[in-house]
Amino acid sequence: MHTTGEKIADLNTPDRMLAAGAPHRSCHQRALNFTGQISITFQKVFQRNQYTDCHVEALVQHVNGILDARPSNEVRFAFIGHMGCGKSSLINAILGIFDIARKDGSTGLSCTWMIQEFRRSLPNQTAPFRAEILFYDEIELEKLFATMVSELLRAIASDNNRDAEQQEDDEVEKVAKRGTAHIKTFRALFHHKPEFETDHTTKSFVSQAESDQGRDIVSMMVMWTGELIRQAKTEFQSTTQSELLQQMRNYTHGPVDCEDDEHVFWPLIKKATFGLTGCPVLEDGVILVDMPGSHDSNSIQALTSRRALRECNYYVPTAAIIRALSDDTLNDCLEEGFRRKKVFVVLTKIDDIDTSLSGKQAELTARLADLREQRLCAKREGRTQEKAAIVEQEEELEEELRLVRADESPSTAIMERNSKVANNMIDDYKRRTGDQRPLDVFPVCSKMSEQYQRGLAARLDLTDEQTGISAVLDHLIKTTLEGRFNDVNYLYQDQLPLVLNRIELWCDKRHFARKDVLERTVEGPAARYTDHIETFLNEAHKRVQKLLDSMKSNEHAWTKRATKLCDTWESKYTTPQYASLAKSYGVKKKIKLITETNCNKDLAQILQRSITADIDHLIGFADKHKVHMFALLKEPLARMEADLRNHEELALLLPQSLLRQFGLHKKALAVPLDKCFAVLREDLRNIGRDLTTTTGDSIIVHCMRPVYVEVMNIKGRGSGTLRPEKMRERVDRLWSDVRDQAKKRYAKAFKKCSRDLLDIAENILKDIQDSFDGFCQEKKFEEPGEIELRRELTLALIKARNIHDGPFREIVEDYSLNMVPDRVKKEEH
Known part of the structure; x- marks a missing residue:
């Protein structure tokens, strides 16, 4: 049993992260370097020689394709789940940069409708923290507003007349909630317009729509939005994350009540990309994608999310552990991930558990209190022998209470529930998908970890390992290295030999x-x-x-x-x-x-x-x-x-x-x-x-x-x-x-x-x-430039083969040996 209050170490320190994948990272980088050397060797020959024909142009494309075929340094992980399920806290804990994934301070809920992407340094980044904003284009905004106006009109109509059948239809409640949310969004976006001064004026304005799509009103909103976007910034930089987020306060889920000279932009933003320095897990090629809350987006935002998901390598459905087995979003993501991507699950808020005294603890605590009263009474009345007997009874009860507390500690209860829910989820995944490969499930308490590291919590009931964050980090690194190894191996064994042989064949060209x-x-x-x-x-x-x-x-x-x-x-x-x-x-x-x-x-x-x-x-x-x-x-x-x-x-x-x-x-x-x-x-x-x-x-x-x-x-x-x-x-x-x-x-x-x-x-x-x-050869006589190009390419080919068959082969062998101890599965390319 782990000691209560054991200190949680910083999980994302450079030393720890760099050590975790150092051999693999070194092999991968050297493989990229050798691939680049081979490509550049041929590119210099083509640049020096002016001769060209259709066959030479094809060779140039193959050589340029070597660089295009180099294994990607990036693996994208999409974190998907309900609003408030803990995705943002989880990402903050993984990155070790608190609050960079925004949360609403009052409710703890995600503050954005947009997609948030966290990656290593962006091009032209000159500060530790940088963010770039991408707005919806005019066509997307038109569809977005048309959907919102249509749903608000449905909500207004639904409030005015409901029959008995509708009263039992749970869709009616959903329509009403969406209508209320759209009113708040319109008022935040167009707060400077008299049409949106109050909820009542907003409803009145939207009710004037000439059709259920409200095209006249939508066109007006798109025009107003264009004026707002022209005033907006798209790039932000700062030396601290808090200052960066302060600069972006009106670009994330900002307040409805704004100053007269301020505007909010969050309903118009498709994606915010954050470039972060000094974060080893990102430097290793990991990209964390924080998807909008699955029940907090309309059809246009849902379409944008689906497109973003197609670009990701892994689905990471995230849910609070207390509702994981019945979470519809999590189950849908498991099935979708099984169909199209690789998938693993993160269960959050594992420390959200009843820590009140059990019946046995309460009974022993009450008996101890009674014995203390009896001991004090015996002391006041000078009954020494009786006092000594009571002290012995107290010591026995304290030992019994200590053992009961150890068996019924919050950490024990948390770990038992973690194991039970994870096993049930693995079995359910097999039943749903037929996939016999075990599902990876990671229970985490990122919020507890974050509060302790901030100094907001004096003690914790879980150790570093039990918080689960280190396990998620290791999995992110492991899967990134795994994909890189497969790509490097394919490049070395199949793609490069074919390109080298094509060049050799052209050099052997004759009449x-x-x-x-x-x-x-x-x-x-x-x-x-x-x-x-x-x-x-x-x-x-x-x-x-x-x-x-x-x-x-x-x-x-x-x-x-x-x-x-x-x-x-x-x-x-x-x-x-x-x-x-x-x-x-x-x-x-x-x-x-x-x-x-x-x-x-x-x-x-x-x-x-x-x-x-x-x-x-x-x-x-x-x-x-x-x-x-x-x-x-x-x-x-x-x-x-x-x-x-x-x-x-x-x-x-x-x-x-x-x-x-x-x-x-x-x-x-x-x-x-x-x-x-x-x-x-x-x-x-x-x-x-x-x-x-x-x-x-x-x-x-x-x-x-x-x-x-x-x-x-x-x-x-x-x-x-x-x-x-x-x-x-x-x-x-x-x-x-x-x-x-x-x-x-x-x-x-x-x-x-x-x-x-x-x-x-x-x-x-x-x-x-x-x-x-x-x-x-289709012609009897070769041009001097062609003869010279063939001669230079032959020399370059010798250098390229020396690299491929010498140091490149050694790197691939070292890479393979480094993968085996970690038991990294070599999946199909």
Whole structure:
């Protein structure tokens, strides 16, 4: 058991951070340096020599591509969660720079609607802290205001008339909340306009809109906004973070009441980028992206967030531990992250736990108090022997109380809850996604850590390790190093050898008028690529049809079970409740008289029990066929090389550089093929999950949506009876629609994979054709510049190969050895 009040060290010190990744960082930087040396060696040759033609221009592009292909120094982590879930405090603790991720001092909630990005120094940065602001453009502002005006008009109309059915609709409350929020936003932004002087005048002004979109009012707002933006700054710098944030006070979530000569800009800002110096985790290439609160943004801001998420390498869903298992945003992010990105979870506020005395502690404390009173009484009356006996009893009770406190200490309770919630989340993630890789979950108490380091808390119940911040930091570093290693390895083994061979082949260029013979020789093997891919696609369609046939054979039983479900829904809910359920597309949270239900989930479970094994078999087919396709795609290359080496006319005339390219292409084939089948596997898993769950792009939800719309269109007398009848009728025809959707999605996934395979083959064939074009001289006499360029490139090639086969190889070997002790998994590139 850790000692209560043990000091928490600064988690982001340069010594600690630099030591954590020093060997990897050194290897990575040296690898970049050697790559740059190889590229610059060739670039200098091309700059000195003025000769050029189409083949030389292609070589220049390949050389410039070496620098473009160098592994990125940056890995982006998107922190996603509800407003107030603790993202900002977490980022502050990771950075070790308090308050740089803004929080509202009164509520602790995030102060921005915008995306905040924290990275190492920005270009032109001349102070330790710099921020750059990006505003929405005019088109985005028009859409933003149109959405806000439309939602405010809905809220005003909803306040004026609500029928009985609306009273039970939880959407009405959401509309009202959004309307109130928009009034505050408009008043903050246009506080200097009389139309927005009060809430009442704001409502009156917006109510004058000529349509539900309020285009006339929106145009006026966009014009006013343009005037504001022209007055705004977009760059800020300071020597301290507090001064920087003071400069930006009106650019973040500022107050509604402003001085007459002040303006606020936060509703207009898309993103704020912070450049920070002296922060080792950022210097290591980590970029922390603080996304807006998931329930605190409108559709335009949500679209901006989705675009920003696509640029990130990792999703980091964040939630308070007390609501983690039921947090809809966290669960959605886990599924989305599983589909598209890498993902790990941070659970915040782990120190938010009941620390009141347990019953046992309270009892022992009361008994101790009684004994102390008895001891004092015995002392006053001179009863020495009785006093000594009481002292012994006190000592026994104090020892018992100490042991109980140790067992029931806040730190013990915190760690037990951490373990329980994390394990439940890992199990839930496996159930939701089918991913057998364990989910990384990090419980943290960043706020406690921050307050102690600030000197605002005298003692803590958790140690450095138990706060969880160090574990998150280590994970950020580890994943950054992991990606870098994979990139460096791919660059060394595959990309650079191909570029060097292209240059060597051009240097071997000669007057060779037999290009047509070369092309005819490889023509036959090249045609086999299309045949192999077509065979794979036909086999895939057979496997999909087997799954569809299995679904069709079960449809009769599924229809019976679905009919029983419809009867259950009809008997379970009253007429208004049934209508409210259909209106919300079959899903209602627990509100008022309606218990939580999910009609779609009931239907999806019917499928889940029957076809899970068939879905797994289809995924297994893709896994097995990847190895088979690798052999099939290498076969034409091996055939081409063998045919050229054994050709009676050409064998003695062809240089090794032309023949060597076939082996290099076979070796480099593994990475794009792995990526292609990794995408296919994820697509198949997603389709399987969409078939058997109601999350993501669920097929059940997609097919049931028009059913609910048709049911809701039944109005008037008798609708309470007709709606359930229509529901039963349409659900009876559901399964054929589900099967059709599954067929389309599986066909699309395999067609996409076959296109990707064809692109791989076409790129290889194009590269081979380019090599023939570059090798075969079309003119009898070479220009002096061409001869000189070839001579200089040959010398540069010798230097480049010496670097690649000498120090670069040593660096990659050292890099590999440094990765093994840390057990860093080498993922597919």
